[in-house]
Amino acid sequence: MNTGSNGLEVVVADGAKPAQDGPAAPAESGQPAERPLGSRAPEFIKKRRTLHVSWQVGVFVAGLAVVSAGVAMLVLPGPGWVVIFAGMAIWATEFVWAQLVLRWTKRKVSEAAQRALDPRVRRRNIILTTVGCVICAVLAGLYLWKFGITLPWKIES
Numbered sequence: 008m009n010t011g012s013n014g015l016e017v018v019v020a021d022g023a024k025p026a027q028d029g030p031a032a033p034a035e036s037g038q039p040a041e042r043p044l045g046s047r048a049p050e051f052i053k054k055r056r057t058l059h060v061s062w063q064v065g066v067f068v069a070g071l072a073v074v075s076a077g078v079a080m081l082v083l084p085g086p087g088w089v090v091i092f093a094g095m096a097i098w099a100t101e102f103v104w105a106q107l108v109l110r111w112t113k114r115k116v117s118e119a120a121q122r123a124l125d126p127r128v129r130r131r132n133i134i135l136t137t138v139g140c141v142i143c144a145v146l147a148g149l150y151l152w153k154f155g156i157t158l159p160w161k162i163e164s
Contacts, residue, residue, distance in 0.1 A: 041110060047100045063101050070098035070105075 046053060052062050077090030092112070098105035122128055 042106075044103045044106050066097060066101040070094045073097055 046059070046063075048059060048062050052058050071094070073094030074091055075094075077087050077092075077094055079085075080087035080090055092109075095105055095109055095112075099109045123132075
């Protein structure tokens with residue numbers, strides 16, 4: 008089974024240079040460079056195949072437990088998505104596919120944050136929030152006008 012953690016396999020497109028092993032160098036575009044893909048296991052573990060496979064199984068099981076807990080928290084009380092991404096981060100310490108998923112997710116979250124900071128979008132969101140609050144206040148006023156402060160159900164003591 009090839010997990011992609013034994014070596015660096017990069018597809019080069021548009022004349023871009025492939026990533027090098029070792030510490031990431033700063034990108035020319037001014038954005039922080041991404042870490043190279045592959046296993047982040049200690050070197051003494053990578054040198055022994057049996058130990059490395061055992062390490063990968065342990066990382067997979069730990070990540071699976073965290074992701075499963077996050078999925079359960081989607082319907083139960085708890086921070087489901089945060090826990091799911093924490094499990095993905097655990098997997099990303101060892102598996103290239105999880106590293107790529109996390110990079111894609113980080114890129115999409117950054118793009119959404121930049122769109123949210125756009126003055127036109129902020130203005131629209133403020134207007135929509137204000138309209139929603141006015142509608143809720145009108146509905147609460149109508150309820151109080153029709154029923155008063157008393158609750159519509161009787162509770163006997």
